[in-house]
Amino acid sequence: MVDVDGVDRVVDLAPYGVVSVEAALGDPAARAAADRAVAAANDGDPLLAGLALEAPVRPGKLVCLGYNYRGHVPDGVDPTTDDPEFPDVFVKTPNTLGGPHDPVVVPAASLDVDYEGEIAVVIGRRASNVPLEDALGCVGGYTILNDVSDRAWQRRQSQWAMGKCFDGFAPLGPWVTTPDEVGDPQDLLVEVVRDGVVTVSQSTATTIFSVAYVVHHVSRVMTLEPGDVISTGTPQKLPEAAEAHRPLAPGDAVTVRIERLGMLTTRFIAPEPAAHASKGLA
Amino acid sequence: MVDVDGVDRVVDLAPYGVVSVEAALGDPAARAAADRAVAAANDGDPLLAGLALEAPVRPGKLVCLGYNYRGHVPDGVDPTTDDPEFPDVFVKTPNTLGGPHDPVVVPAASLDVDYEGEIAVVIGRRASNVPLEDALGCVGGYTILNDVSDRAWQRRQSQWAMGKCFDGFAPLGPWVTTPDEVGDPQDLLVEVVRDGVVTVSQSTATTIFSVAYVVHHVSRVMTLEPGDVISTGTPQKLPEAAEAHRPLAPGDAVTVRIERLGMLTTRFIAPEPAAHASKGLA
Known part of the structure; x- marks a missing residue:
C-alpha cells in the first residue's frame, strides 16, 4: 500500500x-x-x-493464545502476582481463515458467538528453537485477528477447538504491517468497537508474555514457517461491556482497531437457508 | 497394494x-x-x-479426540455412567505429520514423551453439518495414528497444543484401508506394543463416541475436506503398563497394530547435535 x-x-x-x-x-x-x-x-x-482484499497470508499454522493480558488490579496490588508460568496455546484450523472483507456466518449450530480482538504476529522466516533474543528477528510483520469463538461450544469440553474452529471464525487483516513501521510491539493500543461502543481498550504493554517470548516459546515445540500466524490473545472486555455481553447475531458488526496496524471490521450474517435447515440435528 | x-x-x-x-x-x-x-x-x-512410504494423506486438518474409550469397570457397574456428553476435540498442526517409516525425533525441549495408538478416520468427501445417519458415507478410509504427546508440556496449561504439536509427533499410516475392507469400525482391536510388551489392547466397541457420531459432530463446526483426518482417541494403557510408564527415549520403538488396518512402527531417535545444543534455553 x-x-x-x-x-x-x-x-x-x-x-x-x-x-x-x-x-x-x-x-x-x-x-x-x-x-x-x-x-x-x-x-x-x-x-x-x-x-476486495483476501486474507493477507494463508498461514500453514494459526496458533493462538488465551489469557495473555493482565486484568485491572487495585492500587498497591502487584499485577504479576497471578501470572501463569506458561502461555495457554491452542490452534485454529485452516477452515477458520477469512479475509478482512469477508462476513462471518453465524453458524446454524452456534449457541453463543463472541469476538476477540488480537494482534496477530506473522512469521517472516523459519524458526525452530529460536533464542529469546533472536525471536523478533523471525517476525515478518503484524496484522489483526478477530478470534471469533462460540463460548458454549468452547466450554462443553476441556479443549477449546470446537468453540474456536467454526468455518470463517478467523477473519484476518486488513494487511501485514512490517516491523519497521510498527516499532515496539509492546506499546500498541488494542481496541474493539461493537455497535459504536468501545468494549476493549488496553495496551500490549499489559501482556503477560511478550511477542518475543511467545515466538521463542512456540518455536521450541513447532518449527514456525513464513506466513504462520501466532495470535497473541485478547485483552479483557471493559467491565460494562462484559456485563452487557450478548451473543453476536446476524446484522452485528465488530471493529478491531490497533495502533499502526489499521482496522478490521467484520459483519456477521445469517447462514444460507439450506444450512439453516440442519440446525435441529442432534 | x-x-x-x-x-x-x-x-x-x-x-x-x-x-x-x-x-x-x-x-x-x-x-x-x-x-x-x-x-x-x-x-x-x-x-x-x-x-519408503510417505504419510498416505496430507490432511488439511488433523483433528484428534481425547478420552474416547471407556476404562475397565467392575462387574455390575454401568460402564456408561461417567461418559462425557461431548467428545474432547483438539488439533495437531501440520508440522506434526510423519510418514509410517519416519522416525520421531525426541525433541531437545521435550520432557516426557508418550505414545497413543489410535484409529484415524480419513475423510473421503466434503462434509458440513452431515446428519448422523449419513456420516459414515463421508469416510474415505481408515489408517493408524500414533498421537505422540509430551505429557509435561501438555499439562503446563489448560490447552494441550504444546504437548501435542512437536515436529513429527503424528506418524500416520502405513496406508488407508477403504471402508469396504474394514467393515464395522466399532469392532476393531487396537493394540500397542512397546519393547515387546502389549501395553494397550481394547476394542473400538468400547469407544464412547462412534466414528459416525464423531464425523457428524465435528462437521457441525468445521467443513471437513477429503484427506482431513479425525483421530478417534487412544484406549487406556493396561494397568501394569500404566504403572511402568517411562518417557520414550532415543532407541525406543512403538508399534500400533489395528485389525484390518495393519501396523505402524515408529522409532524414536535423538535430535541432531545442533538442535540439542539449544536445550538449555529458558
Whole structure:
C-alpha cells in the first residue's frame, strides 16, 4: 500500500519478482523490490478503497493464545502476582481463515458467538528453537485477528477447538504491517468497537508474555514457517461491556482497531437457508 | 497394494488418471480405476517391502479426540455412567505429520514423551453439518495414528497444543484401508506394543463416541475436506503398563497394530547435535 498524493493505492509486486507475501516477508531482496515498486507508484495504480482484499497470508499454522493480558488490579496490588508460568496455546484450523472483507456466518449450530480482538504476529522466516533474543528477528510483520469463538461450544469440553474452529471464525487483516513501521510491539493500543461502543481498550504493554517470548516459546515445540500466524490473545472486555455481553447475531458488526496496524471490521450474517435447515440435528 | 502370488506389491494409479489419494477416496471413478489397476497387477509391479512410504494423506486438518474409550469397570457397574456428553476435540498442526517409516525425533525441549495408538478416520468427501445417519458415507478410509504427546508440556496449561504439536509427533499410516475392507469400525482391536510388551489392547466397541457420531459432530463446526483426518482417541494403557510408564527415549520403538488396518512402527531417535545444543534455553 502506498500513499499517492494523499490517496491510498496498491502496487503490484509480481512484476518485481515477488510471488507471495509469505515468501517476501523475511526476504531482504523482496523488501528491496517492494521499495522500488513504491518509489515507482503513481496515480495509475489501483485504489485501495476499490479492492476486495483476501486474507493477507494463508498461514500453514494459526496458533493462538488465551489469557495473555493482565486484568485491572487495585492500587498497591502487584499485577504479576497471578501470572501463569506458561502461555495457554491452542490452534485454529485452516477452515477458520477469512479475509478482512469477508462476513462471518453465524453458524446454524452456534449457541453463543463472541469476538476477540488480537494482534496477530506473522512469521517472516523459519524458526525452530529460536533464542529469546533472536525471536523478533523471525517476525515478518503484524496484522489483526478477530478470534471469533462460540463460548458454549468452547466450554462443553476441556479443549477449546470446537468453540474456536467454526468455518470463517478467523477473519484476518486488513494487511501485514512490517516491523519497521510498527516499532515496539509492546506499546500498541488494542481496541474493539461493537455497535459504536468501545468494549476493549488496553495496551500490549499489559501482556503477560511478550511477542518475543511467545515466538521463542512456540518455536521450541513447532518449527514456525513464513506466513504462520501466532495470535497473541485478547485483552479483557471493559467491565460494562462484559456485563452487557450478548451473543453476536446476524446484522452485528465488530471493529478491531490497533495502533499502526489499521482496522478490521467484520459483519456477521445469517447462514444460507439450506444450512439453516440442519440446525435441529442432534 | 495388491497381492500378486502371495507377495504384496504396489500399483501406480497415475496412468489411470488418479492424481492424489485425497481426491480419490470419495470418487467412484477413481475407485473403478483402482479396480482396473489391481486387475492388471503383475510381478513387474514394485514390492511394497522395498518402498519408503510417505504419510498416505496430507490432511488439511488433523483433528484428534481425547478420552474416547471407556476404562475397565467392575462387574455390575454401568460402564456408561461417567461418559462425557461431548467428545474432547483438539488439533495437531501440520508440522506434526510423519510418514509410517519416519522416525520421531525426541525433541531437545521435550520432557516426557508418550505414545497413543489410535484409529484415524480419513475423510473421503466434503462434509458440513452431515446428519448422523449419513456420516459414515463421508469416510474415505481408515489408517493408524500414533498421537505422540509430551505429557509435561501438555499439562503446563489448560490447552494441550504444546504437548501435542512437536515436529513429527503424528506418524500416520502405513496406508488407508477403504471402508469396504474394514467393515464395522466399532469392532476393531487396537493394540500397542512397546519393547515387546502389549501395553494397550481394547476394542473400538468400547469407544464412547462412534466414528459416525464423531464425523457428524465435528462437521457441525468445521467443513471437513477429503484427506482431513479425525483421530478417534487412544484406549487406556493396561494397568501394569500404566504403572511402568517411562518417557520414550532415543532407541525406543512403538508399534500400533489395528485389525484390518495393519501396523505402524515408529522409532524414536535423538535430535541432531545442533538442535540439542539449544536445550538449555529458558
